[in-house]
Amino acid sequence: MKGIILAAAMTCIAGSAYADGATTGMVGGAATGAILGGPVGAGVGAVVGGVAGGVIDPPPAEVVTYVQQAPAPAETVVVQERVQVGAALPPDVIVTPVPDNPKYGYVVIGQERVIVEPQSRKVVQIIQ
Template sequence: MKILVISAASLFLSLGGAAFAQTTTVVVPGEVRTYVEKQETPSVTFEGDVAVGTAFPDTVEIHKIPDQPDYGYVVVNKKRVLVNPKTRTVIEVIK
């Protein structure tokens, strides 16, 4: 019985840590959002969910933001999305 209780506690603690790790928030500079909102970029279609952490394939063109090498953007399914250009993952869905 003690082994079961210890195993359950270990599982709870390990899952709690995993959930915490996934809630990391990236603080995006306001000028990055403003730049992306003003761009006239056509929307591309992407099958699947577009959410923080989604990785885009190489077929989706990520646009550069001047003087902001850590951020890129794409308009996907009519939503403006900030992307980490190195990992191609979504940082924030703007609108």
């Protein structure tokens, strides 16, 4: 019983103390894993929770609308690697910033509009 209360308290403290999703996911996963599987479950839960907590949040609706309606650049972008959410774009791909929300940028690759986090170059969402 003490373990369950301690795990629940750790989850609440971590959730309020950290804005980082991966950290919160790790602590929450460890707490849940400890409840279900003891010390081994805590380790497994921390790894799974960290991965799930590190998932990129979708952009706001106004960013998606802007990227959908923005004119396509004159040059075609070709990327050799498969473009997928969470993966970083190559450094030679030019990311166009979203004017009203500099936290996001976009690239048009073929027929897909790709919303990107400019600092990390990670793909946030792919619009078909």
